[in-house]
Each structure stands twice: as structure tokens, then as C-alpha cells.
Amino acid sequence: MEYTVGELAKLSGLTVRTLHHYEQQGLLHPSGRTEAGYRQYTERDVVVLHRILAYRQMGLALKDIAPLLGPDAPPLSALLGKQIELAEVQLARQQRLIAMLKRVQARVDEGGEGLADHLLKLMSMSRLYERWMSEEDLAKMQAMQAGLDPQMIRHLRDEVAALVPAMQAALARGADPREPEVAALARRWLALETMFPVDDALRDKGRAMFAGEPGLQRETGITPALIQFIDAAVNAVREAA
Amino acid sequence: MEYTVGELAKLSGLTVRTLHHYEQQGLLHPSGRTEAGYRQYTERDVVVLHRILAYRQMGLALKDIAPLLGPDAPPLSALLGKQIELAEVQLARQQRLIAMLKRVQARVDEGGEGLADHLLKLMSMSRLYERWMSEEDLAKMQAMQAGLDPQMIRHLRDEVAALVPAMQAALARGADPREPEVAALARRWLALETMFPVDDALRDKGRAMFAGEPGLQRETGITPALIQFIDAAVNAVREAA
């Protein structure tokens, strides 16, 4: 079975120009030509074309695809497995996006903070998370969030929003982490950690993220110094118990 | 609160150049400039930026976004609702893609037809479906497929693969749709329709698709004439019962 460019274009859903372009880029040369110069594509070419499309959907640039089409290329079935994995990662990402948008919407419905501001903050946060966390971490966080009811989330949010500035103030005035006023804050913090347990690996990654992102520190006011101060205060409370 | 380009870039995850570009395109002019000519963005600008990003994620070209930023633009909260809807449509699409890839993989594992060929066929089919069916139709089909066990699907596939050429042959030799040999085929067809009921609206759309896509007719051999012939044969069997 042989195809002309037009036929292959229809079959694959691409345009004729795109097939020409792939040929120019050295990706897909038709197996033959007719006397009049018409391109003739065979089944073998169709195999190569699909390989190209698979790599393209994986986000590779055309010039990076060319070297992957040689004789020592991985078999299509291996590619298929990778494709499925990739698609599932993207699916998870999409699910997280939707969850985020819905949280924003809930926030708006209850008439909270300025919408655009909040949305932008969340979007840049989610970009940060994508940079610092693995897919599994993100899935874990997503699962945690989904497991909490909205009222609990509100409580968590409000407590953090109250405790962080209070701790900052204490740190700024040079307070001792063991003094009673700070200890009271630390007990509330500890209560949060008990209500919303986070596994250690995740917590470490979160800390690494704050340490490595000065912009995030400026936005939230959570600096390494503050983290150390809170740690000291919480540990003091723990030891006292 | 005011931002420089660099600050806004970090906040939004865009590049400085991109913000410059949006300004060139008339999308986002900073509310002010310092004496030295530095751009000054305000919270109002942040709102506009988010609106731009939302529209961009919806797939609009920059020049089409400009007119949507005027004073009579829909409120951000409405946009948010549309964003969620859009994201859910994309989610469903992604789920269908994964289901398709997994079906191909199952096919490969059991050592069926040539993989590339099959995959390419499926991909162009799914493109056709996207053109002719609504999101709800696709979701319905997806649900139907998911509800069947693999053995049933194989049976359906094999029967169709056997019946279509047999009906074609009968039509080609000018057979009467009521003659016994054709009636035997029609009974098997009817059995399939009973085992795998399809609602009428979906069936009609499928027919419209075959009628409107000559390429699909050539690929499958299912022409309007063949459909008419099968209908006649099936109806004859129905009336006889």
C-alpha cells in the first residue's frame, strides 16, 4: 500500500505542508518518487511518521527528533509505554489545575481576598511546586488536600495566617524561643502539625524550596531564620511536655 | 503595592521579554513610569495580566485577547468558571487519549495487527470523532467502552470485521437484502446491536460522520449505500420475527 502526500496528510491529520516541512528537516523522506516527481510513502514511512508524532507530543523539538529515528532507535512499543506514562503525568497535572481553580472559586464565592491577586499567587506557587517537587510528592499533596473538608482547610489557613506574623514579630524583637508568649504560639503550631501531619520527606522538600527561593521568602515572609526560630520554639514546647 | 517588570515577571512566571511583548501588542501597559523610564505595574495591572493569561490558556491568540480587556469585559469570576469548564473538557480528552493508548498497548501485547498502522488509524479516527461528536457524546462512548470487558470488545471487533466485507460482497453482486444468505448476516448484525445497544442520537451522528467523510468510507469500506443495504436487510429480519 502506497500513499501520496495528500493521502498521508488526511490519514494522519497533518497538512501537506507539514509533511514537506518534516522532509526538509530530515525527519521523513518518502521511500520513493514517481516519474513526475510525486512523493510515494510506504507503510514503513507511516511507522516513522507515527514515531515522529509520538515524540512531538512528548514535547521534543523537531531537530531533537531526527537523531531518534535511526536504526538503533527504541522500538515503538517502548515508546508507547512512555507515551502512556507521560499522558498520565499530564492528566495528574490537569487534575491539580482543576482542583486549584475550584479552590479559588470557592474562595471567591465566600467573598475572600481579591480574586486576581489570589489566583496569581496560587499560579506562581503551583509553578514553584512543579519545580521543587516530584510528581509523586504533588500527587501526595493533592490527595491530602482532597481528604480535608473545606472548614478544616479554612482553619489551617487562618491559623497559619495568624501565627506566621506573630512569630515574625517575636523574632524581630529578639525574643527567646522559650519565653512564655512564644511558647503559646508554638503550642498552636504544634496543634496544627498534629492535625495535619506531613511526612518528613515532603517537609524537607518544602524547606529546601523556601531556602532556594528568595522571592517566595519575600512574598510569605518565611525565611530560613524564621523557620529556625519556629523549630526552636516548637522543640522547647515538645521537650517541656 | 507596585512592581517593576522583573518583579512582575517573577510573580507571574513569565519572562521580562514576554511582558514587553504584551505591551507592544497593546495588551498590558504599565500604569506608570518612573523618572528614569522604569515601568511601574500596579495591582490593577496584575488583574489585567491574569485575565490575559487565562485567555491565553484558553488558546486565544494575543491579538484576539486585546478586545476582551476593555471596560465591558466579563468579570474575572465568570472567566474562572469558563476556565474550569475548559480544563475539565481537556481532562476528559486526556483520559480518552490514555484509554486509547492503553487499548493499543493491549493489542500489541496480544500480538495483533502492526502497531504503527493501528495506532495511526486510531489517532486519525479519534481526530474524526472530535470533529463530529460533542464532548458529551465522546464521554458517553468512553463510558460504554469502559463498561465492556476485553473479551466482549474482541468479539465485537471480530464480528464487525467479518460482517462488513460479507455485506459489501452481497451488495456488490446485486443481492436482494431479503435473500436467505444476507438474512443470516443480518441476524448476526442484529445480535450485535442487541448486545451493544447504542442510543439513537449517537447512531445518527455516526452515520452523519460516515456520510461526510469520504476518506473514512474509503478506509473502512462503509459507504452510505452499504449502510442502506444493511438497514434494509436488518429491517427485513426484524419484520420476519
Next chain:
DNA sequence: TTGCTCCTCACGTCACGTGAGGTGGC
């Protein structure tokens, strides 16, 4: 003969990226 598909240039486009050369704030 008519209409459709094919051919090869080659410039256009969209959304930015990437220096080039220079000025302003801590």
C-alpha cells in the same frame, strides 16, 4: 479539455528569545 493533486521556491506569521549598546539606583 477541465479539475484536482502534485511540484518547488520563497516570503509571511506568531510568540516570543537573544544579544547589542546604553542608562539608573543601592
Next chain:
DNA sequence: TTGCTCCTCACGTCACGTGAGGTGGC
């Protein structure tokens, strides 16, 4: 004074789109 961010051109790039002008098969 040094380093960082900012400024304005302006050409480059990536993956094609879109004619321009001409030839071949049913």
C-alpha cells in the same frame, strides 16, 4: 565604584501557513 536591573532597538527562531507559478494524471 561595582553589580544588578532597567531601557530600546532589532535581528533570530521555531513550526509551520500561504500564495506564486508551473506541471502531471483521470
